[in-house]
Amino acid sequence: MGLWLVIGSLALTALALVGWFAARARREPVPIMPEAQPVTHHVTVRPDVAHATELRLDRSGVMNATVMPHPDDAPLALLEFDDASATVAVRSPENVIGRHTSVDIRIPDVRVSRQHATLCVGPGGAFEIRNLTADRSDPNPMRINGEHVEHARLRDGDEVDLGGVTFRFKQAAHGLRTGASRSERHP
Amino acid sequence: MNDRERTRTISIPGAEEPRREANMDGLATQVITDKSNLKVASLKVVDGPGKGQERPVFSGTNQVGRSADNRIPLDFGDNTISRQQHAVIAYDASNGEFRIFDGGKQNPVQVNGERLSGDRQLSDGDTIKIGLTTLRFALM
Numbered sequence: 241m242g243l244w245l246v247i248g249s250l251a252l253t254a255l256a257l258v259g260w261f262a263a264r265a266r267r268e269p270v271p272i273m274p275e276a277q278p279v280t281h282h283v284t285v286r287p288d289v290a291h292a293t294e295l296r297l298d299r300s301g302v303m304n305a306t307v308m309p310h311p312d313d314a315p316l317a318l319l320e321f322d323d324a325s326a327t328v329a330v331r332s333p334e335n336v337i338g339r340h341t342s343v344d345i346r347i348p349d350v351r352v353s354r355q356h357a358t359l360c361v362g363p364g365g366a367f368e369i370r371n372l373t374a375d376r377s378d379p380n381p382m383r384i385n386g387e388h389v390e391h392a393r394l395r396d397g398d399e400v401d402l403g404g405v406t407f408r409f410k411q412a413a414h415g416l417r418t419g420a421s422r423s424e425r426h427p
Numbered sequence: 428m429n430d431r432e433r434t435r436t437i438s439i440p441g442a443e444e445p446r447r448e449a450n451m452d453g454l455a456t457q458v459i460t461d462k463s464n465l466k467v468a469s470l471k472v473v474d475g476p477g478k479g480q481e482r483p484v485f486s487g488t489n490q491v492g493r494s495a496d497n498r499i500p501l502d503f504g505d506n507t508i509s510r511q512q513h514a515v516i517a518y519d520a521s522n523g524e525f526r527i528f529d530g531g532k533q534n535p536v537q538v539n540g541e542r543l544s545g546d547r548q549l550s551d552g553d554t555i556k557i558g559l560t561t562l563r564f565a566l567m
Contacts, residue, residue: 340452348531350457350488350515380458403458404496 477503507558
């Protein structure tokens with residue numbers, strides 16, 4: 241009689257254990273492959289160069305770096321003017337350069353057209369300059385390093401001449417290319 | 428070198444009066460073409476370091492400054508004149524009108540002894556004072 245009681249209680253315990261494990265398995269399924277958690281590396285970038293928000297490594301190993309133009313202290317590029325001995329900080333990836341008060345980068349000189357050129361980050365991540373007056377009957381010239389061109393990809397140190405007003409283009413972000421975002425294969 | 432020297436600020440009676448920089452948004456751009464090489468007026472230096480010299484005023488927009496690359500270069504050693512665009516003289520061929528615009532530089536511009544604020548019309552015989560230089564405007 242006592243032996244049956246022991247066997248019965250053992251069987252009940254075993255059943256309870258099986259049930260508990262089954263319930264546990266239903267609640268938390270055993271992962272087949274551990275899910276890759278995004279790893280966020282915070283990098284410190286000099287505030288005068290760029291404002292990198294975060295670098296993220298996704299499950300396929302692609303690193304996404306997001307470089308955001310900071311509204312106050314992170315210019316994407318600098319335009320150094322000789323004549324006025326002034327430096328203009330370029331903070332937006334898309335800019336219109338001209339004399340009109342409504343443009344993004346204003347050059348108050350009557351030799352510069354009201355909307356003279358666009359300075360935008362191109363698909364390659366580098367700034368590109370385009371003469372907006374090129375299609376007019378009296379185009380206002382643009383020169384890059386002394387050469388008369390209507391469109392050019394700018395490199396650090398290039399000298400731009402708009403109607404006689406000259407400035408030097410300085411790429412502010414060296415290690416991290418400027419723009420909204422980019423992806424590259426992580427080594 | 429005249430071009431590298433900083434502009435010297437001078438005190439002029441009434442300098443504390445508020446002065447408005449001319450709005451040049453509506454002004455045609457100074458693009459030098461064959462069409463705009465037409466001389467329409469002249470500026471004669473009647474007082475100051477460049478006394479006796481004369482500068483032509485062309486059709487269209489004319490930048491007045493101390494640097495030699497201005498359309499109207501006042502490059503005779505008066506360092507109270509700003510290098511670039513101290514004033515702008517524009518000739519509108521459609522109505523034959525001349526206007527002078529204040530470039531908003533350190534030293535104010537005076538027309539017939541009145542301080543220029545913004546822009547105003549220019550007539551034959553008007554005197555323009557920029558820095559220590561006095562110019563007489565004459566039609567061609």
